[in-house]
Amino acid sequence: MAMNEFRIRSYDGQMDRGGVVELERRCAVGPSDRVFHLFTDSLGDPMAKIRNSPLFKMLVAELDNELVGVIQGSIKTVTIQTASKDLSKVGYILGLRVLPLHRRKGIGLSLVNHLEQWFIDNQVNFAYMATEKDNEASVKLFINKLGYIPFRTPAILVNPVCHRSSHISTNIEIRKLRTDQAELLYRTYMCLADFFPNDVDKILQNNLSLGTWVAYYRADQSRTMFGQNGQVPNNWAMLSVWNTGEVFKLRIGKMPLSWILYVKGFGLIDKVFPCFKVPALADFFDPFGFYFVYGLHCEGPQSGRLVQALFRFVHNMAAVNSMDECKAIVTEVGGYDTWRLHIPHWKLLSCPEDLWCIKALKPEERNTIQEFTKTHPTSKTTKPLFVDPRDI
Numbered sequence: 001m002a003m004n005e006f007r008i009r010s011y012d013g014q015m016d017r018g019g020v021v022e023l024e025r026r027c028a029v030g031p032s033d034r035v036f037h038l039f040t041d042s043l044g045d046p047m048a049k050i051r052n053s054p055l056f057k058m059l060v061a062e063l064d065n066e067l068v069g070v071i072q073g074s075i076k077t078v079t080i081q082t083a084s085k086d087l088s089k090v091g092y093i094l095g096l097r098v099l100p101l102h103r104r105k106g107i108g109l110s111l112v113n114h115l116e117q118w119f120i121d122n123q124v125n126f127a128y129m130a131t132e133k134d135n136e137a138s139v140k141l142f143i144n145k146l147g148y149i150p151f152r153t154p155a156i157l158v159n160p161v162c163h164r165s166s167h168i169s170t171n172i173e174i175r176k177l178r179t180d181q182a183e184l185l186y187r188t189y190m191c192l193a194d195f196f197p198n199d200v201d202k203i204l205q206n207n208l209s210l211g212t213w214v215a216y217y218r219a220d221q222s223r224t225m226f227g228q229n230g231q232v233p234n235n236w237a238m239l240s241v242w243n244t245g246e247v248f249k250l251r252i253g254k255m256p257l258s259w260i261l262y263v264k265g266f267g268l269i270d271k272v273f274p275c276f277k278v279p280a281l282a283d284f285f286d287p288f289g290f291y292f293v294y295g296l297h298c299e300g301p302q303s304g305r306l307v308q309a310l311f312r313f314v315h316n317m318a319a320v321n322s323m324d325e326c327k328a329i330v331t332e333v334g335g336y337d338t339w340r341l342h343i344p345h346w347k348l349l350s351c352p353e354d355l356w357c358i359k360a361l362k363p364e365e366r367n368t369i370q371e372f373t374k375t376h377p378t379s380k381t382t383k384p385l386f387v388d389p390r391d392i
């Protein structure tokens with residue numbers, strides 16, 4: 001008997017919404033060798049993640065009237081420096097899922113091929129995607145089968161929010177910027193970072209963007225220059241915050257018994273010694289919101305402490321803002337960022353190497369890819385990376 005053929009088509013919000021939510025639920029299985037694994041919950045709206053991008057698409061694979069696969073993509077213009085230009089159109093691939101029962105039938109490959117064709121139809125120069133390094137199926141599909149090249153391994157750092165506030169030194173001033181000031185600073189200091197989005201103003205003005213803050217030392221005489229004519233203090237740091245919890249939630253997958261006991265122990269410590277400020281880990285089994293910190297930049301030999309102060313500030317903001325149900329601060333940092341040591345995070349929940357892969361969709365861009373991937377991801381010469389909150 002001939003095997004039934006699957007069909008790839010565009011997502012239809014009216015018809016497919018429930019089917020895709022169910023498909024994502026059935027695909028939520030993490031690597032077996034991880035104690036903690038974070039899953040996403042799209043809150044019943046599968047398009048929510050990509051909707052904030054300038055151009056986006058979702059495709060589904062259908063077999064015998066059942067949805068068996070899904071993929072999403074978004075297109076934007078970013079900084080990728082080549083010999084002839086600084087800006088390139090890139091297509092981001094995310095949310096690829098195939099039902100376990102229908103894997104290894106070529107559905108995943110076909111979904112990516114169709115999405116790449118949509119990128120090509122929209123004059124995209126490069127397609128890129130991110131995956132966990134230990135996701136064998138995904139790594140083999142994109143690298144071995146589709147010719148994607150690994151080019152960055154940024155770290156995803158996760159810090160739980162606890163109910164008590166973190167101390168910020170009184171020597172440090174933290175100030176919120178207007179979006180036009182923030183845009184000016186980003187275009188002045190981060191525009192050469194890889195993947196810096198040309199529409200950074202749209203990100204900063206988006207309702208999900210809670211704001212941009214700068215930190216500097218009160219004693220720094222040049223601080224009054226901040227934001228004017230692009231002049232900055234000798235040591236300073238900036239970051240922006242995106243309320244990702246409005247779009248989707250995270251939750252921890254199942255945990256071994258030994259860890260359940262460990263977590264209960266944590267709860268006890270918190271009750272007996274509240275001064276230890278242990279977060280309630282039990283909270284993470286229900287879907288929780290998080291703030292994503294993006295556009296982190298700092299300058300000056302003493303700026304590490306300013307980075308730390310900014311993260312503490314964001315933590316305190318999350319702790320008091322119960323409306324957002326924000327239980328974690330998440331950021332993704334790439335390149336040779338020594339100041340990443342100053343970002344508070346829990347190793348247990350973080351991912352030290354998120355694997356970013358890229359592919360040239362136009363033959364003339366192949367040399368660029370070679371240039372782009374030549375430097376080792378952790379080399380000191382690697383350029384900073386701008387992680388767009390819309391890609392999270």
Ligand SMILES: CC(C)(COP(=O)(O)OP(=O)(O)OC[C@H]1O[C@@H](n2cnc3c(N)ncnc32)[C@H](O)[C@@H]1OP(=O)(O)O)[C@@H](O)C(=O)NCCC(=O)NCCS
Binds near residue numbers: 095102103105108
């Ligand atoms: C990754 C995933 C989408 C692959 O879907 P799929 O329909 O099974 O993939 P395909 O059948 O098109 O496989 C194409 C190629 O990918 C590679 N591949 C796919 N699954 C693999 C696996 N489990 N182990 C090793 N290689 C695998 C193979 O090279 C395969 O070609 P082959 O079958 O000729 O050897 C699917 O495993 C899945 O949904 N995983 C869970 C969600 C996920 O990890 N998504 C990726 C996030 S970036």
